[in-house]
Amino acid sequence: MEYKNLNVEIKENIGWLKMSRPEALNALNTETLNELNIAIESLYEDDSVNVIVITGEGKAFVAGADIAEMKDMDALQARKFSQTGQSVFAKIENMEKPVIAAINGFALGGGCELAMACDIRIASEKAKFGQPEVGLGIIPGFAGTQRLARICGIGKAKELIFSGDMIDAAYAEKIGLVDKLVTPENLIEEVEKLAKKIAGNGPVAVRMAKNVINRGIDCNLQAGSYYEADAFGLCFSSGQPKEGMGAFLEKRKPSW
Numbered sequence: 194m195e196y197k198n199l200n201v202e203i204k205e206n207i208g209w210l211k212m213s214r215p216e217a218l219n220a221l222n223t224e225t226l227n228e229l230n231i232a233i234e235s236l237y238e239d240d241s242v243n244v245i246v247i248t249g250e251g252k253a254f255v256a257g258a259d260i261a262e263m264k265d266m267d268a269l270q271a272r273k274f275s276q277t278g279q280s281v282f283a284k285i286e287n288m289e290k291p292v293i294a295a296i297n298g299f300a301l302g303g304g305c306e307l308a309m310a311c312d313i314r315i316a317s318e319k320a321k322f323g324q325p326e327v328g329l330g331i332i333p334g335f336a337g338t339q340r341l342a343r344i345c346g347i348g349k350a351k352e353l354i355f356s357g358d359m360i361d362a363a364y365a366e367k368i369g370l371v372d373k374l375v376t377p378e379n380l381i382e383e384v385e386k387l388a389k390k391i392a393g394n395g396p397v398a399v400r401m402a403k404n405v406i407n408r409g410i411d412c413n414l415q416a417g418s419y420y421e422a423d424a425f426g427l428c429f430s431s432g433q434p435k436e437g438m439g440a441f442l443e444k445r446k447p448s449w
C-alpha cells in the first residue's frame with residue numbers, strides 16, 4: 194500500500210517504518226495515525242517480518258501530535274484523538290513482534306509517547322526528548338503520563354511533564370528513557386545489527402518473551418511466573434524448540 198506520511202519497506206525479515214511528514218517534523222495528525230495503524234497491522238500480519246523498526250525522516254523522529262489540527266478541537270474531538278493515538282500505540286506495545294524505536298531527532302510530546310510504546314529505544318546522540326504539552330495548555334494524551342512513570346519512575350515523569358523541559362539524549366539515557374545511545378552516523382547500522390540478531394532467533398520464543406514481560410510487569414511475581422511457565426510450554430507447540438535445541442546439539446545454525 195502507498196502511504197502519504199509513511200515509508201514502509203521490508204528487508205531481510207525486518208519491517209522498516211519511517212515517519213515521513215518532514216514539512217511538519219513528522220507531527221502526528223489523524224491521517225498519519227490512521228496510516229500508522231494500517232502499517233503496523235500489515236507488518237504484524239506479514240509472516241516474513243520478525244522485527245519492526247520505527248524511525249523518522251529528517252531532523253525529527255516525531256515532534257508531537259499535530260498542534261495545528263488540535264488547536265480548534267472541542268472536548269469530544271480531543272478525547273477521540275487521544276483515544277485514536279492510544280489505541281495505535283497500544284497495538285505497537287501489545288503485538289507480539291518486537292518493535293525498536295530508532296530515534297534520529299526530536300521525540301517530543303506524542304513522539305516521545307510513540308517511542309515509549311516501542312520495546313527498545315535506541316537513540317542518536319542528537320535526539321531530543323520531552324513532554325512539552327503543559328506549555329500548550331494540555332497534558333500528554335497518548336498514554337505518556339502512564340508510560341513515562343513506568344519507564345523512568347514517578348518522580349522523573351512528574352519533573353519532565355510538569356516542567357515541559359526538553360532533554361538531550363545523554364540525559365534521556367541516564368534516566369532510562371533511552372536504552373542505547375549511538376552516534377547519528379551509526380544509528381541505522383546499530384539498529385539493523387540488533388534487529389537482525391533478534392530476527393535470527395526463534396520467532397515464537399521472541400514473541401512469547403515480549404508477551405510475558407509485558408503482561409508480567411502488571412502482575413505480582415507469582416502470577417507473572419505462572420504466565421511464564423504457560424508461555425514456556427506454548428513455545429513447544431510450534432516445533433521451534435526442537436529445531437533450536439537440535440541445531441545446538443548438531444552444531445549447526447537453526448532453520449526456523
Ligand code: CO8
Nearest residue numbers: 217218220256257258259260274275301302303325334335
Ligand atoms: N505539530 C504541527 N506542526 C509542527 C509540530 C507539531 N507538533 N512541530 C513542528 N511543526 C512544524 C512547525 O510549525 C513548522 O512548520 P512551518 O515551517 O510551516 O512553520 C515546521 O514543523 C518546522 O518546525 P520549526 O520551524 O519549529 O523547527 P525548529 O527546528 O525551529 O524547532 C522544534 C523544532 C523545537 C521541535 C519545534 O518545532 C517545536 O517546538 N515543535 C512542537 C513540539 C511540541 O510542542 N510537541 C508536542 C505537541 S502536543 C502533543 O504531542 C500531545 C500528544 C497527545 C495528544 C492527545 C490528543 C488530545
